[in-house]
Amino acid sequence: MIAPPRLPLAALPTPLQHRPDLGAALGRKAFWVKRDDLTGYSWGGNKVRTIEYLLGDAEAQACDTVVLCGGPTSNFAALMAAACAARGLATIQVSYGTEPDPKPAALAAGEAAGAAIRYTGSPDRARMEDVADALAETLRGQGRRPYPVPRGGATVVGAFGYAHAAGEVRRQLRQVGVDAVTLVIPVGSGGSIAGLLAGFLFNFEGDEKETPLDLELIGVSVSRPPEELREGIDAKARACGAGRSRLANVNCRWELVDGRGAGFNHYDSDDAAFVDDIMRCSGLLIDTTYNGKALRWLCDLLPETNRPILYWHTGGSLAVADRLGTPGHPSPDHKEIK
Ligand SMILES: Cc1ncc(COP(=O)(O)O)c(C=O)c1O
Known part of the structure; x- marks a missing residue:
């Protein structure tokens, strides 16, 4: 490639x-x-190296919103939210389950960077990608330019x-x-x-x-x-x-x-x-x-x-x-x- x-x-x-x-x-x-x-x-x-290319690609495609998948402890999600905030992109994090208590530092850090969190309500981690894809489709319909990213930016x-x-x-x-x-x-x-x-x-x-x-x-x-x-x-x-x-x-x-x-x-x-x-x-x-x-x-x-x-x-x-x-x-x- x-x-x-x-x-x-x-x-x-x-x-x-x-x-x-x-x-x-x-x-x-x-x-x-x-x-x-x-x-x-x-x-x-490790995810900083991954994000350099994901965000480079998102910007090259003039995307305005990263729709990423990541559980409440996801280091990737928190780092991506921080990098998106610094570059002026919005972040929506699709997480499995429901809002956790106590809130892990990674989730709190993502929110502090401005990420909006959407919970799937299901414990099945594999559901996150389906929900993120559907959300990206909805955003496209609203004229936004989403960049969907699976768990871990993989x-x-x-x-x-x-x-x-x-x-x-x-x-x-x-x-x-x-x-x-x-x-x-x-x-x-x-x-x-x-x-x-x-x-x-x-x-x-x-x-x-x-x-x-x-x-x-x-x-x-x-x-x-x-x-x-x-x-x-x-x-x-x-x-x-x-x-x-x-x-x-x-x-x-x-x-x-x-x-x-x-x-x-x-x-x-x-x-x-x-x-x-x-x-x-x-x-x-x-x-x-x-x-x-x-x-x-x-x-x-x-x-x-x-x-x-x-x-x-x-x-x-x-x-x-x-x-x-x-x-x-x-x-x-x-x-x-x-
Ligand atoms: C601290 C840390 N180590 C290792 C990994 C695993 O990396 P990968 O998902 O690329 O296999 C992650 C994934 O998020 C991580 O946050």
Whole structure:
């Protein structure tokens, strides 16, 4: 696909840090962290990269209203609302269920940025896209120019953010002399890993000097069974890379593993103790929804390896504040159906 226009928002490149302290806490030797919690727009996180392309595309199409899908704890929805407000676009967030109590910080932040929230009244998260499409149609009928976005911004356009992130980390790995690595990243909608996969398989960087990289890419699915996501991720990666040459020197294998544990948005006391330990020893903020689950999988289930491990930190600081500020949060009201 031809690259959609990018609206620069993020402070890039994000740091690649050698973190033997975290490696030791997780029982691993060579350990690196890609700090996409530090993308530098609003409270940061992986979705800033996605939003650069979604909003670039929405503006190129002269859209005036983003109609996005996102539950009450959606970091994507809150960040998109903030970016839309700054660019003068209206935001309507379609959320599943009914208004939650207590209100998660992500939802409050989206509202503070001006997002209007529409609840579907159904606990079925998959309903959100249908409701958003119908709403977009109604808006078109009223002469508005809506830009509908599915959960997590997981479209081929949104995937370009992470396709370029793959090039960014390849350059950083080359600089520190790492040519074989196991990369672990949390997966929700699958949009970010689809972009990464595209960026490791195809050339998005034009004149880039290719040095060999042997890459094992592991996505830890935190909300859906991996078999529900695999095909969609693969298809998005291929659509994103279509028309580009293959990277001859990158050997990339990928897999998706099940890291749901206690269920999406849920954690048990072991999970809480685990993230608290990591936060204490590393100075990193670790949410229980995404990064806590992915690190737990890495710690407990990633087979022993001599290869360096690269953990991709995706942010989630609002959920950290939710959990620490309201113990037991998210409430059972947010219980997911899957
Ligand atoms: C903090 C954080 N990490 C990881 C993810 C998962 O990213 P993706 O939906 O692109 O798979 C999300 C999704 O919203 C997120 O907010």
